[in-house]
Amino acid sequence: MTSTVQMIIALVIAIIVLIYLLVKSRLNPFVSLIIGALLTGILGGMNPLKVIDAIKVGFGNTLSNLGILILFGVMIGKVLEVSGATQSLGKAFIKIMGDGHEILAMVITGFVTSLAIFCVPAFIMLFPLAKDISRRTKTSISALGIALAGGCLWSHTLVPPATGPIGGAGIFHADIAKMMLIGFIIGIPMAIFFTFYAKWLGTKYTKISNEEQVETAESSASTPSAVVSSLPIVIPVVLILLSSVLSKLQLGSIIQTIFSILGTPIVAMGLGLLFGVYTLLLKVDRKKVASALDEGIKGGANIFVLVAAGGALGNVVNQSGVGKIIAEGVAKSGIPAILLPFIIATLLRAIQGSGSVSILTTASITSPMVHTLGIDPVLATLAACVGSMFFSYYNDSYFWAINEAIGAENPREQMFNWSIPTTVCWAIGGIEIFILSLFLKG
Template identity: 35%
Template sequence: MYQVVLLILSVVLLLVLISKLRLHAFLALLLVSLLLGIAAGMPLTEVATQVAAGFGGTMQNIGIVIICGVIIGQILENTGGAQKIAASILKLVGMKKATLATAISGGVVSIPTFCDAGFVILNPVIRALSRSGNIPYMCLVTALMTGLLTTHSLVPPTPGPIAAAGILGADVGIVMIYGLIISIPVIGGTYLWCNSKFLKKKYPELAPIDAVNEEQNEKFKEIVAHAPSTFMSYMPIVVPIILIVIRSFVMQYAQKGPFWYDLVVFIGTPYIALLIGAFAAFLLPTKITEDVSDGWISKAISGAAEILLITGIAGCFGRILQTIGVGTIMADAIAGLSLPSIVLPFAISAIVLIAQGSATVALTTTAAIILPLLGSLNISPELAVIAIAGGSFCGVFPQGSYFWCVTKLAGYDIKKGYVAVTATTFIMGAIAFVSILILSFIVH
């Protein structure tokens, strides 16, 4: 029981350090991991060894994957490929369902791209769409916010679900499939809110026009004018997903031995598949200059550094929890609660999100907490990742950077921000919970 008290105290301390004292998540997780090991009575040398092993083991699983994913997103952003994807979806769905097209566009673009960056990229698109289609801007803002955040949290290779999968030892291909399945009801269900009469009547205003917006529109038009084809824009996203998913099916249903088996397993290994996707992304620029091959990649790697460090250090926290035996002690307690297995990972993730604001931190921290409890939950690592991911967007408040990214770019005050972001993410979370609960009855 002493270990359970230490777990609760360590989580409380972690949230206080991050949300109240504003200590960076990397230092907070490292400090709490060390203190947890010492408080549990582990020898000091063993604490140091286990923390280092936790960091190295986690980075081994997901380090290259995250970097390659960020590179793909950076190239899509710089070449206009992301805008081309959005335009193709709008053309397919039609102007009459522009709000739905916006949500789907956000969902596709955010698979390799950070949701914050995705909103920056596509905001000029929805501004122009609002004015040309006479559509309330609030409807498009909430739809874009929803699509971006949904796949950012649920579908690899974005850093959060990849990190959680690495910590829990989940099959990335299966996580992708589950994530895509859950994304459909989350985006579709929340679309009803985004396109509701309530929002249209309460916030009927079209996107405003000012000098800053006009300048953004001109830059947007210039990027799109030199954008790659729609087919080529999809390639860096679709190819890795196909390779990873095929690998998962082959490993599950085919017999080992033939050369083709080894080849499929090799190229479908997540970091190999993402590396292939990254090189496919190099086909998007009209010319490969030093700025493309070095400058863009350096920017992407710099952007990935923080996520990599937080993910690795969350692995340290999980390693210490495993070492002190929290999972064994909590197994009987969880079994006696008679709750659906997904409740605990979903709820912890939502609490961590609300406390500190970052979906990625919520995913990695919760995965570390759930790791020693996974056996007692009686669910697969893949389903645990999806449950954590669903909770990681349930309630985005002003302490989260995404709240301010959406609010400021939309030109909203904090009251409108609560409607566009906070209220919408609670709706997303509720739909995700029900959808994941239903999925858990099918796949376990």
């Protein structure tokens, strides 16, 4: 057996074991990824000590690049949650869109909120608003719920600073500003689809929420304005995009230097967090603030440890040489290179259910191949992100959160609510990514 064949077989075995561990074992994804990295290197013929070194280097490098970003992101999400900013934003979008456009307003509300908060808690937090709108306007709760869920999916899956996209971008070394812009753009057709699909779904499942929304005068008075509520999210996005634009103009001025510093993702997100803490939380008890930020750190630790473990696997794939071998094989086969991360993410999503795990594992496996294949790192990241949308069903926690909230118990209704629209979005995004790959090269 040649060393080339041995390395490819080793990677295949490691992926099969990894998938088994993710689906069947009691081990968490972090341990599963580390085991996958060890198997890839050792079965591929690497010296065991070099495999361990590669894991440590990959883990450390990824953590140093992304750890602070992820922590800041989840802490911003906690600030928005504790302060009531999410509800404030939702009500503002409903008011701006006006009567008759509640479904579109829910899509936009979900998008903005899930930039900083994971889609499941963002959906749960905003669903009472959907129930109140359903009760007042006699709009189907299925239509409003799916519109909200679709908006959350858009940003959660495609647009930094949401943790999945920013984690994938970090592993692929993709430009975050470019990722924000293109991720937002390719999500627009999906959002349009969700708007019309939700309206159609409302004619099929017509249940109206009859629950009264409970809100005290005190909580209403202390809720921050929509403009202030949006700034912890808007500030980082604007600074990162502005820095990217100014760097391309090459003005060489003091202003450009200042914005290049302020637009560094860590600085930009840190400023967004500070703004949120010292504006949105001024009227919140100090102990509650400290507790909320501690919870954010705990949640962030789980995420960035998983991302760092993915980086460890990626570095082993890189050091073993198997990434380069597969990349050269794909290049010779004539298969569109962009399909590699897309297909792997799709398979991982179908097998184990978690979109975030699909994105990060795909990025870890394919990042060593990206530059060899000439794929733009942003498109490679988005290909993994879009692949992770495929057919959400029983092994996806978001599937259950949505259907439980709406009250859908029939499997057919559950599939119509979420499995079908996510698959359509997967197809829409896949076509968009393929077309873009014809024009954008790495």
